[in-house]
Amino acid sequence: MEVEIESVEFGMNNEHIKLALTESMEVHKHNQPYKINTKKQVIIAFKGPSVSEWYHDNGFGIVGVDPKVFPALLRIGEGQFAKVNSVFQSTFQDILNNTRFKSEVDNAVKEGKKILLTGHSSGGAIASLATLWMLDQYARKRKHKVPIHCVTFGSPLIGDETLSHSVRREKWGCHFNHYVMEHDIVPRIMLSPKTSIQKYLPDIFNFFQQKVNSTTHKSKFPTLFHKRTPDRTIDNDHMETPEEAINFFENVLINASTVASHDAFDLMEPTTGSLKDKLSNDFVQVSPYRPFGDFVFCTRVETQDSITPRQQLVVQNPNAVLQLLFYFLQLPSEDQDLAEFSRNNLDENFSYETELKKNGLQLEKKVYLKNLNKDLLTSNGTTGADVRTTNKALFELTSRAKWCLMAVEESEKRKNENWDQIKKFMREFQVTSKSDQKIIEIILDEIRKYKEDPSNDSPDYYASFTKQSKERDFVANVNRLEQAKIWDVVIEMVMRKDLPDEFEVWDKLLVAGTAFRRLVEPLDIANYYRHAKGEGYMGVRPKRYKFTQRWYEHANVMSFETVSESNFVAVVEELKKEYDEPNKMTREKVKEEFERLTINVAKWKSEIDDADVFWGDYIMPTLQEKLE
Template sequence: MVGARVGEITGLREELILRSCKLAIKAHDKYPGKPYIYDKNRGSTDAVFAFPGSWLVDHWYNRKPFGETKVDLSKFPSLISLGNDEIALVNEAFSTRFEQLLSKSSLATEVEKAVSDRKQVVFTGYSSGGPVAILAAIWFLEKYVRLNASQIPPYCVTFGSPLVGNQIFSHALRRENWTRYFVNFVTRHDIVPRIMLAPVSSTEQGLKLMHELTTTKSQYFQHAFIPKIDSASAFFLSVMRNASSVASHAACNLMGCTNLLLETVSSFIELSPYRPFGTYIFCSGNGKLVVLDNPNAILQLLFYCLQLSPGEENSEFLCGIFKEHLIYESELQESLNMQNVIYVENLVDVPLSSDAAGTNDAAALVNSALNDLGLSMRARLCMRAAGELEMQKLENQRKVDSNRDTIRDGLRRIQEYQTNCEIRKIGYYDAFRNQRDTNDFNTNVKRLELAGIWDEIKEMIKRCELPDGFEGRKEWIELGTMYRRLVEPLDIANYYRHLKNEDTGPYMIKARPKRYRVTQRWREHAERMSVGSSSESTFWAEVEELRTKPYLEVQDKVSRLEGLAYAWIRDEILGKDILLDESTFTKWWRALPVQHKSGSCIASYLGI
């Protein structure tokens, strides 16, 4: 997209972007005074919270080599991979700063007031204040937006921010459709947004250097820089070497490289886990703004935009690189005045040659903007690969979607089997467990066909071959829930019919297929349920294990299962066929001690 304004792309008024930048830098300059600045102009519809950065090493890294830790799911329950059951990683030092701010300041109270006043909340941060703003925005999304769709979502605008989370962090935000609320401005040569691609051992001295340089007044910057040229050069080269390793490894994966050397190298070279997300706006330095929202392409640009040609490797140019972290306000003012904005949406058509003649004016403008960012042919190839990977994921999703009718037809047939069994006064679980009829055999064939389809989907999710938003799609969550409730009892029946529990152990511990675990997590996450609470499809596995044990040994578990069964039957999640006289459940329950049965919550269901 060429010619669109920044406000149209981001959804933020340009005046508000500039105001956020001024406040973010002001908050940074006042550190370690106020923990944040809250700008609440009377009569304004906006509430801007600006967070300061810090150059203290322990405010960047709490541990070696990269300072990452698992996110706190009590505050950020969405930051997980549902399909792979992995918790996102976040920079521990940044996370600790945010949590201390939340618990020891009036931030939560003032945000609550802004929400009640129906303000547009904006979180902003400059330098290492950016990660705090990012975490504050995610906290807001979790606390207010995820629980209330009518709530005005926040925006987060950062300027020269380092990276804060790993690929799962990015994936989860894309699944929730939240990345559109994050806008990150990066000048072409600013080293700070790349720092987290290097370990603390390579950056500790550099952070101290950045502190010394960024506290120098602009007119004296070069004078202060020259004595530190050697340290600055070593810091720059260290960050870029590590960024090169990360970008190259990611590019090989983008291009489907199967070379075993790739895995061998990554097994003994520690690579940074951090990855970008959201909308990135690269300031080219001549008033042009290049906008991308593909995280794989953004990662490549973070590396390739900072490549130096041999003629540029001198003290003056290196000084300019470090000074670029100080010019966001003036750079942004100039760029927003010019409104020369290039939104690179169609990555697969990125021109490979810097002097390629565009087929139209728009293509020529895109090529010119990429030239201004100094992108080589290899960089452009990586951008194309990122676009092609996203297109392949969309194509995979179309193929998966084409199976929906097949799945629905299979479930309809199993529902018919369930109904026919009820007519014969036998539950479909017990009928399938006994396998005495042709219909039982045909249903088993259908069960296996459906398992094949769902296992393929599960494997595609595991290999990250579907779009990040796939697991958040309502239609698939509902279809997965229907499949799990209707078909998993048949898997359980098959397992205990063949006495596999005697060799392998309980179904729930040793044998439950991942296709059911995944679809259960989908529902629990979508409906904000506690982990494991949507266990209705494993009812029969609980029954099978409990009925083989002495009552006194499992009486608490029996009572718990009865409570769950009562609610599931009441809500028509479980069919009443489990209460038929010849049901395995009914026979077992009626053999329980009289005292227990008389006080049971399901006694009325069974005529007692």
């Protein structure tokens, strides 16, 4: 079910940001994978793998999530689990299985303490995975109202669009603050396949290692920050030549451009097989990584002095974040020295401490992109004054960049409009009783009456529907087809990703979908076996029932079962066929399978108190008699 956001609000303040950054830098000098501070609230800072280890293959180093560790990271209806960086996932699993992390978190939860997870660079990636695990384990599964928050600094991306979708669906995005310096290259690295940047990785690793060593010699807060300006360039020997720094930057920029362009196109023309998927499979390698959570872009203008804090732009929509990861990475002007700019992009990953020392990263100085969207491009093609005064870097973006951000906004509007269209099929949202619109609940009520009083003197509506000899059976069949049409449209829109992310956990959808599945699927099964066609219903079970079943199971924190309370009668039909004309089973095997099914049906009956469920009170005893 949805996490109650109000009940798990952390209550972030500037002191938390300061402590998070202190601990995330401090952990770099430790040999342990994480460092825990329990003085007031619990602060857990993670140390991540070195950049030379981020890719486990020559592509993007991405694998499916472990569903036992991250069961909520999936597209529910399709049963398609998210993909995450292999090295980051294995690093976190090692922490989970081979350290005291789990017991320390359990203790903190029992004591009702606030828990803040943090990390710099790849440490932020591990902190993000740890936070996702905690939200699933404690907020979703156990319904604990525990304040959990994650703050990262210059973290690489960790997972794909399905992960991003899952976070928005569960309303977990507000638990993450990802701080990103405007030109920090690290949050963009995973948009490139290893093959395009692997020759530069050893030098990048050496550079980062030198920065870590120079940063972590001092551990107390003010002395942690050595004096330097944010624009200080690094020595040429950090990369073999200026040309290599340029080549690395250009490779990352080109790959970021590819991903941003394809996603912008898909926002305008959503399809089940997106352009980026086709291109990724057939032509070019397009990164699967996508952002999630709240991103805080720390931006500045070219003429800004070295002591003024950067402006902070908070972006909550992951599609907008992706566009800005690309557009903010571009050179601020044609006069900018490319070699210097390329080297400084690496240096920016270690500039968060300097920014904080200038009284930057302050919560009260944040501005939100969602409040500026209406002024990005006015009707006469100009950008509103509010954008200029609140975030100059956003104001100075190209028109193309602003159009892409507006496409994100329009995509969200279209998804909500589609949701409104679906609401028209529901009784609660009808504005007039005279509408000719087919209403889900009204049709279901008619099917309920048919179920309660079947025709043909039949023992139940399943047997009556199988005969199809009376007008009431014909009307029931029309209602079945009307329901199928409505739900097939809904499922198609979900698969096209053309509905808001939280749609699949909408309480009214769950109620209507469960009622539909329990009342109508037995009729679909009866219709299937009435025509005696195919190799069995379960092999061709419509998506409308799989999706609605998965929505119900996810909401109730259950694993997906192929056979459920709404379709077990199809198994009975198959066992009847096997008993009458043995093909794949002996009669002993049929009896064994029927006994197993009987146990499951008894279990469902004890757990489900719903008159809509068809329990097969005639067909089950009929087969039982045959088997005795």
